[in-house]
């Protein structure tokens with residue numbers, strides 16, 4: 001078994017690995033890069049896309065699937081293998097991304113049809129025979145709905161490899177904790193937070209609660225830029241719990257102003273068999289875990305335009321997560337200049353994005369940011385809720401490796417910056 005890294009080996013985006021075994025070319029993830037990260041361009045791959053037999057997807061985040069449309073257009077006709085929920089998420093996620101590319105409507109439709117035709121959903125925890133004596137098993141990674149880690153085993157010679165994909169933190173809302181991995185010879189392990197530990201969930205929920213209650217006291221709006229897949233649903237879940245357990249926000253409307261976020265929230269709702277026990281127990285008691293009385297969907301553009309100018313109080317969740325585009329931008333253009341409003345960041349803001357600029361200049365006198373070609377003054381209160389991560393932290397990663405019955409012969413760290421990989425390597429004794 002030979003593993004070649006074609007992206008995401010030394011950075012956190014663009015995940016793409018090629019496993020060559022038993023005469024097969026098996027690709028694991030084919031993600032897009034963000035910011036300054038780099039991947040190996042397809043024309044420089046050791047095998048042409050048309051020669052790749054299988055594409056396995058660990059989950060539907062764009063940094064793991066974003067280049068799949070290019071792969072198909074470059075001649076890939078193999079099978080795409082993932083979990084059932086990932087198959088469901090694949091088309092909406094990639095249709096949305098392709099909407100920002102140079103492809104016209106017909107091209108997008110053609111790729112979307114091919115994606116649907118080539119992809120197959122599989123269950124967690126079962127062994128499936130692939131071909132030429134190679135079998136595979138998907139484990140629940142607890143990172144987002146449908147996320148998995150993948151174990152391949154070949155019989156001649158007997159050899160096994162596990163790709164962790166992105167691992168979730170224990171106690172992530174809605175989802176169960178990651179499964180315990182079976183032993184393997186080679187482990188390809190993500191190291192996003194290899195040098196950090198997150199605060200605990202209760203602390204984070206308490207901070208969210210206090211920010212919201214203070215922010216809403218003056219009847220302003222609270223803007224929350226959030227990624228459509230994962231973060232948006234976690235936020236709805238936590239707010240649902242906060243609102244049910246206290247009297248803050250009982251009459252405050254919460255708007256999801258993101259067509260993609262709404263579609264994905266619908267998929268999260270439909271796949272209830274993949275929820276954790278806490279979410280299932282709520283549901284059984286008549287409290288839908290990601291829906292509540294004051295939660296409103298903003299589907300069409302007309303209603304979005306209307307929402308931009310209605311007065312507060314209101315909580316508005318919209319994409320994109322780093323304010324680089326999407327419906328949140330119009331809200332910020334309208335409301336960032338008003339003192340009664342608040343902006344709450346719950347995710348990482350990469351350098352070069354408006355989100356990062358807002359964080360940088362919000363405390364400065366006359367701080368401003370460029371949004372949609374306009375210079376917007378930052379008078380709203382800006383908060384950053386750190387520790388909101390769907391990723392395992394350093395101790396979780398170490399615990400996950402130590403839970404294996406036998407230590408892998410080799411562990412390769414990927415999906416992390418240099419310091420995260422170095423620190424985790426030292427802690428794992430590599």
Ligand SMILES: [Zn+2]
Nearest residue numbers: 059061143166
């Ligand atoms: Zn991810």
